[in-house]
Amino acid sequence: MKFKISRDALVPVASVLAALAIGAILIAAQGHSPLEVYKVLIVKGFQSTAGLQATLSKAGILIMSGLAITFGLRAGLFNIGAQGQVLSGALAFTYIGYRVHGLPIWIHLPFALLVGALFGALVGGFAGYLKATRGVHEVISTIMLNSIMAAVVDYLTQNQFRLKSQPNTRTPDILHSARLPHIFGFPTGFIVAVILAVVVGWIFRKSTVGFELDTVGKNRNAAWYAGISVKKSIVLGMLISGAIAGFTGGMFSAETTGYFVPAFYSGIGFDGITIALLGRANPIAIIPGAIFIGGMRSAQSAIQFQAGVSPDIINLLLALVLFFATAPLIAKMIKSNAKSITTTSGWGS
Amino acid sequence: MKRFNIKIWQLLLTIALLAIWIYSYIANTDITNSVVASGMRFGMPLALAAMVGIMCERSGVINIGIEGTMLLSGFTGFYIASWSKNIVVGLLVAILTGVLTSFVHAMMTIQWKMDQIIAGTIINILASGLTSFLYKEGSTIPNSWPIFDIPLLGRLPFIGHAFFTQQGPIQYLGLLLIPAIWVMMYKTRWGLRTRAVGENPGSADTAGVSVIKVRMINVMIGGAIGGLVGGFICLELVGSFSKEFTAGSGFTALALMIFGRWNPMGAFAAAILFGLAQALSTQLQIFGVTNIPNQFITMLPYVFTIVVLAVSAGKVRPPAAAGRSYEKEQA
Amino acid sequence: MEALLRIENLSKSFPGVKANDDISIDVNKGEIVALLGENGAGKSTLVKSVFGLVKPDSGTITIKGEVIEPGDTAAAIRHGIGMVHQHFQLVPVMSVVENIILGDEPHKGAFVTKKAAREEVIALSKRYSLDVDPDAIVEDLPVGIQQRIEILKALRKDIDLLILDEPSAVLTPHEIDELLEVIRKLAASGVGILFITHKLHEVMAVADRVVVLRNGKLVGTTSPKETDEEGLAQMMVGRNVVLSVEKGPARVKEVALEIRELSVKDDRRLDAVTHFSLEVHAGEILGIAGVEGNGQRELVEAICGMRHRENGSVRVSGKDSPDMDPRGVHLMGVSHIPEDREKDGLVSSYSIADNLTLNQFNLKPFADKGVRNFAARDEYADRLVKEFDIRTPSFQNSASSLSGGNKQKVVVARELTQNAHVIVASQPTRGVDVGSIEFIHKQLISARDGGAAVLLVSAELDEILSLSDRIAVMFGGKIVAIIDGQGADRQYIGRLMAGLSE
Numbered sequence A: 001m002k003f004k005i006s007r008d009a010l011v012p013v014a015s016v017l018a019a020l021a022i023g024a025i026l027i028a029a030q031g032h033s034p035l036e037v038y039k040v041l042i043v044k045g046f047q048s049t050a051g052l053q054a055t056l057s058k059a060g061i062l063i064m065s066g067l068a069i070t071f072g073l074r075a076g077l078f079n080i081g082a083q084g085q086v087l088s089g090a091l092a093f094t095y096i097g098y099r100v101h102g103l104p105i106w107i108h109l110p111f112a113l114l115v116g117a118l119f120g121a122l123v124g125g126f127a128g129y130l131k132a133t134r135g136v137h138e139v140i141s142t143i144m145l146n147s148i149m150a151a152v153v154d155y156l157t158q159n160q161f162r163l164k165s166q167p168n169t170r171t172p173d174i175l176h177s178a179r180l181p182h183i184f185g186f187p188t189g190f191i192v193a194v195i196l197a198v199v200v201g202w203i204f205r206k207s208t209v210g211f212e213l214d215t216v217g218k219n220r221n222a223a224w225y226a227g228i229s230v231k232k233s234i235v236l237g238m239l240i241s242g243a244i245a246g247f248t249g250g251m252f253s254a255e256t257t258g259y260f261v262p263a264f265y266s267g268i269g270f271d272g273i274t275i276a277l278l279g280r281a282n283p284i285a286i287i288p289g290a291i292f293i294g295g296m297r298s299a300q301s302a303i304q305f306q307a308g309v310s311p312d313i314i315n316l317l318l319a320l321v322l323f324f325a326t327a328p329l330i331a332k333m334i335k336s337n338a339k340s341i342t343t344t345s346g347w348g349s
Numbered sequence B: 001m002k003r004f005n006i007k008i009w010q011l012l013l014t015i016a017l018l019a020i021w022i023y024s025y026i027a028n029t030d031i032t033n034s035v036v037a038s039g040m041r042f043g044m045p046l047a048l049a050a051m052v053g054i055m056c057e058r059s060g061v062i063n064i065g066i067e068g069t070m071l072l073s074g075f076t077g078f079y080i081a082s083w084s085k086n087i088v089v090g091l092l093v094a095i096l097t098g099v100l101t102s103f104v105h106a107m108m109t110i111q112w113k114m115d116q117i118i119a120g121t122i123i124n125i126l127a128s129g130l131t132s133f134l135y136k137e138g139s140t141i142p143n144s145w146p147i148f149d150i151p152l153l154g155r156l157p158f159i160g161h162a163f164f165t166q167q168g169p170i171q172y173l174g175l176l177l178i179p180a181i182w183v184m185m186y187k188t189r190w191g192l193r194t195r196a197v198g199e200n201p202g203s204a205d206t207a208g209v210s211v212i213k214v215r216m217i218n219v220m221i222g223g224a225i226g227g228l229v230g231g232f233i234c235l236e237l238v239g240s241f242s243k244e245f246t247a248g249s250g251f252t253a254l255a256l257m258i259f260g261r262w263n264p265m266g267a268f269a270a271a272i273l274f275g276l277a278q279a280l281s282t283q284l285q286i287f288g289v290t291n292i293p294n295q296f297i298t299m300l301p302y303v304f305t306i307v308v309l310a311v312s313a314g315k316v317r318p319p320a321a322a323g324r325s326y327e328k329e330q331a
Numbered sequence C: 001m002e003a004l005l006r007i008e009n010l011s012k013s014f015p016g017v018k019a020n021d022d023i024s025i026d027v028n029k030g031e032i033v034a035l036l037g038e039n040g041a042g043k044s045t046l047v048k049s050v051f052g053l054v055k056p057d058s059g060t061i062t063i064k065g066e067v068i069e070p071g072d073t074a075a076a077i078r079h080g081i082g083m084v085h086q087h088f089q090l091v092p093v094m095s096v097v098e099n100i101i102l103g104d105e106p107h108k109g110a111f112v113t114k115k116a117a118r119e120e121v122i123a124l125s126k127r128y129s130l131d132v133d134p135d136a137i138v139e140d141l142p143v144g145i146q147q148r149i150e151i152l153k154a155l156r157k158d159i160d161l162l163i164l165d166e167p168s169a170v171l172t173p174h175e176i177d178e179l180l181e182v183i184r185k186l187a188a189s190g191v192g193i194l195f196i197t198h199k200l201h202e203v204m205a206v207a208d209r210v211v212v213l214r215n216g217k218l219v220g221t222t223s224p225k226e227t228d229e230e231g232l233a234q235m236m237v238g239r240n241v242v243l244s245v246e247k248g249p250a251r252v253k254e255v256a257l258e259i260r261e262l263s264v265k266d267d268r269r270l271d272a273v274t275h276f277s278l279e280v281h282a283g284e285i286l287g288i289a290g291v292e293g294n295g296q297r298e299l300v301e302a303i304c305g306m307r308h309r310e311n312g313s314v315r316v317s318g319k320d321s322p323d324m325d326p327r328g329v330h331l332m333g334v335s336h337i338p339e340d341r342e343k344d345g346l347v348s349s350y351s352i353a354d355n356l357t358l359n360q361f362n363l364k365p366f367a368d369k370g371v372r373n374f375a376a377r378d379e380y381a382d383r384l385v386k387e388f389d390i391r392t393p394s395f396q397n398s399a400s401s402l403s404g405g406n407k408q409k410v411v412v413a414r415e416l417t418q419n420a421h422v423i424v425a426s427q428p429t430r431g432v433d434v435g436s437i438e439f440i441h442k443q444l445i446s447a448r449d450g451g452a453a454v455l456l457v458s459a460e461l462d463e464i465l466s467l468s469d470r471i472a473v474m475f476g477g478k479i480v481a482i483i484d485g486q487g488a489d490r491q492y493i494g495r496l497m498a499g500l501s502e
């Protein structure tokens, strides 16, 4: 996992440049000025205090969802459908957040976050259970669970959890006792995310559980030989990955949204994949990528009305960054030896 | 293995036909016909998408980028058809797009030996990024493909209605294509080599068969089929392109491929069964037979996919080399 | 006379090793040339270059006066070269016919003509009197027959040169005799043979000429007439070697491992071990002889808790050991040297230190309350690297950086330093250089003398013969005989291994 800073760190940078170059061509082809668009991106995302705040707040969320994917990858599991776990965590959090009255913030908020994490863990853990016992590959099961959770969450928001007084479909507001306070205007979520990254890093570096998961991720046969239960590790890996995703959904609701509308959460889980792969499943190394993507995401809406380009340009740019950073194209050109990351290949259980 | 496979798909096909037949007795014929027709329309794109998976995995490449392949080719197919005012051109461009997309996939997995699951993910994310950015509302295609009955076959009892009436040309093409892939896989030299490469690339290599070439070509044929599906959905079934129209069906197709044991006819039978189940539930919904909330109806295919895999995945044996890139010097 | 095959100045390097260093060899028509050398000497690399599976860095390969394109298998086949590979290159799920015709299928247009293919295979098998069922699925066949399919594949085209890379590794003594007979016949019909082995008596029995490789270099050419097995061994290793192991008499104590009525299934859910009973005493080495694939792997995995026991019990020091719980079995004092170190025994991207503690990382002093103690691990690793002479600049290096022999030493060091009551050693010296073999053998004997019960499973009959105090012969998932290790008769055991009764 460790990689030499010099050449290997150049890969992501070169990838971003290549993506921006191709993006520029496509923007120009649509009759807009790429420079204008990129200027908006930088100004909105990284220049003003408000912009930076929004960027870091978004980055915190993305670090967390990146950690969810990373946790799975380290155990050889590709939790490609973390989005479904984010959604279930977010709705569970919101429900506790508006429904339970009269608790002080230091109980209500952690409790609601815990419930959010629990629901994420249930969904992720179910996929892990299916893999461990029935041999169902998590790539398919979590994608399916994604759609299932989207439908469940949609149903609940339209019925039981709906704020009836509003014309549009949404839940009631989360109580203040379950909202995340800012510390001197600094997004608290970002701090929590960095702490979480350090904790996950520590788990894989120093703890025996982390070593077990890592071993299962690297060589299942050897893990079993060494007395590590592969099935338990698969369930545990997906459970914790799901818990982090559910927690992410809760944190986003607590810090940013304030109530639940499914569309608020779109893309969080998928950006997590990009971030985890860019950081090569290293819990600390994913942070810069998350900040970069956080900046692009928080400037996204401004692009539409300030530069007149579809905000989906961000999706495209990120996809290109991921492509260049993961495919060994650029790595070969600058002679980096960073090993490309692997999941458990094959359909086997 | 092979003999066993054939039994399985025959069984599945029989069940599907039996289900149609029973249904046509208990319900009225018009409804039966429309359910069966819509079942075919649900099932065929999935069956064809499963063929993409089969072409790739039989030669040892896991392709979870089917979703992205369909999305991209549906996109180009639709907009080119709209721009050129010619749906045939649109379809051809869709197929070409599929080939190009799978070429990128093949480069990543076969030449650069990347992790195949990650390569497929990248294809999906790229496709989603490109299509959502380039998407423009308000385009239409000049016409859609005609819907017609096949003269003689359409009048066969039971299966005539199910397979040979009220469909468009690509649907019928699928009925030819899938058995053709089966024949290719089990009767031809290319099929023998493909299966050998997917099971033990070393055996093919030592017999003078180029593993890389067999894989590249199969993955690109798979891409062409993926492109066809994209065009099929956007130009024939739906008649328009909408963002993320694939909605996970590429993954469902993979599940059907596994359920059908990597056998083209098996996957076809599974897809038809799946399509019928979906058509039936939609029909029940429309007629108000049930008052299940529509979210739960939407959910059904996904639940079904998981159930299908939970029942079958642990018991089936994938092509032994699927997912692993080939290192020649370790032969 | 022009040589049939002429290899000239061939060199090939892999990262870190010069596998072939300026090698020149001729093979004449009708001649059997044995290529001899230790594991890792570069024999496979050399013949793979001839067959186009490896592209040499330099040098030329000429057959019947024509230079063949390097790195092109199809060209090698066209030039009349056939090869039987060290690792079978068969497709397990396909039929015998499909396997044999692969690459050059009888066809009409795009279609394979199954009937013609089948007839061709039947004719081929008649012609060389190598009997096979053309319609059988390969994975259902015993290894001896699979070997036959490999040979038929190679003989299918009219070949001038046949290369065999350790074809006898998985055969019974009887099957080996048959194989050598086929080789002689082929040579008599004018085919040149390049035959790789590291079994000296095979070389003595069949070769016209012997070429010896060591560390990628050609160190000499001789013939069975000019030398004997000791002489060949000396050329191979480069110094005097004692082919026998020195050990004192066993001081046998109480039963440490007791297997009763054990039944186990293989990966395909077929019976691999049936109603197997055996006792191994503390202080003895019990060797299990048998052709690979007769249930040894499944037996070992079931003993060590890695594979489900369908039936029966395994008791360690008088207590029942748990099923499907490798950690539980290990904690009862069972050490396990697995047969496939790359697959089961090591995590190649982990450091040597982590690999040396792979099944103790969670125990004191290497961890406390779930937190790992790196200082304890490193101190331990440092000691073991020295004690077991593991050749590496640092125990921080990854296991993948080690050579095969040193990888095996990591596994052996890990398993033999835990003061186990029972040591299950499966193919402990496979793919290991002679120096390491001697070392590992000494370690196993000193573990025995220290009071451990050693269950040794090996496909090398010589290893079983030289180490075991008692020998159990396994065939078809059962023990067919248990005999005293002292003065055991090689021929007799060979017959038992082949399933021939007495």
Ligand SMILES: Nc1ncnc2c1ncn2[C@@H]1O[C@H](COP(=O)(O)OP(=O)(O)O)[C@@H](O)[C@H]1O
Residues within 6 Å of the ligand: B329, B330, C014, C015, C017, C018, C019, C037, C038, C039, C040, C041, C042, C043, C044, C045, C046
């Ligand atoms: N594909 C490969 N990549 C790297 N090293 C290799 C490869 N194949 C063989 N080697 C190395 O080359 C040397 C010779 O190997 P090989 O020819 O297989 O020996 P032999 O057949 O005599 O046992 C060994 O050190 C081995 O590790």
Ligand SMILES: [Mg+2]
Residues within 6 Å of the ligand: C043, C044, C045, C086, C165
């Ligand atoms: Mg060899």
